[in-house]
Amino acid sequence: MELQEAPVNYLFKLWPKIEANWIRIAWGGGVVVVAILAVSFYSWQQGQNEVTAGTALTQLILSTSRNVPASQQADLYLHLATQYPSTGAGQRALLQGAAMMFAMGRYADAQSQFQKFIDAHPDSMLAAQAALGVGTCLDALGNADMAAMSYQQIIKKYSDVVAVTSARFALAQIDERQGKLAEAAGLYQDIAQNNPNGSLGSEAGLRAMELKMKTQSTAPATTPAPATTPTVPFKLN
DSSP states (O other): OHHHHHHHHHHHHHHHHHHHTHHHHHHHHHHHHHHHHHHHHHHHHHHHHHHHHHHHHHHHHHHOOTTSOHHHHHHHHHHHHHHSTTSHHHHHHHHHHHHHHHHTTOHHHHHHHHHHHHHHOTTSTTHHHHHHHHHHHHHHTTOHHHHHHHHHHHHHHOOOHHHHHHHHHHHHHHHHHTTOHHHHHHHHHHHHHHOTTSHHHHHHHHHHHHHHHHHHOOSSOOOOOOOOOOOOSOOOO
16 A cells, blocks of 8 residues: 555655746746657658659659750759759769769869769768769879779778779779789789679679780780770769
C-alpha cells in the first residue's frame, strides 16, 4: 500500500513548485513545440524542393533536343543548378552543364564549374566525379603535371570505385605519354586485375601487355604514345 501511495505523495510534495514555476514550464514546453514544428516544416520544404528540382531536371532533359545548341543546353543546366543548389537534381545539373562545356572544348570554363561543385558539395556522392572532371580539364589544357596531381588526390581521398579506377587509368595514360612505360604498365596491370570484367579493365590489360612488350624489346619502340584529348569519363543523362 505504501508503494502505491509513494508516487501520489511525491506529486503532492512537488505540486507547489510546479505552481510556482508554471509560467516558466509552459514557456519551455512552448519552445520545444515551436522547435519541433520548425524542424518538421524545414524537412517538408526540403522534400518539396527535391521533388520540384527533380521534375525540372527531367523536363529539361526531355525538352532539349539536338536542335538546341550545346552552349544553350549547358546554360540551361547551370541555371537549374543555381535555382536548386542544395538538391540532388541541382548537383546533377551542375555536373551535366560542366560536362557539356568540356564536350564543346571550353575546358577552362568546365574546370571552373567542376571546381565550383567540389567547393559547394565536398561531401556529395558525386564529388569524386567532379574532381575527376577537374583533372580531365587540366589534362585537356595541357597541364599534365597538375592533372596527375589531381588524379593522385582522387585515388587517395575518395572511395568511389568508378572515379578512382578512371583516375588511375588517366594517370597511366599520362605516364605513357611522358615515356614512363614501366609506371604506366604497372597502373594498367593493377586496373586489369581489380576490374577483370569491366571494359576499362579489359582495355587496361591490353595496354599493360603492349607496354611490357615495348619495355622488354631492344628496338627503339619506346616512343611515348601520341597525345590524345581526354574525355569526361561519365555521362549524367
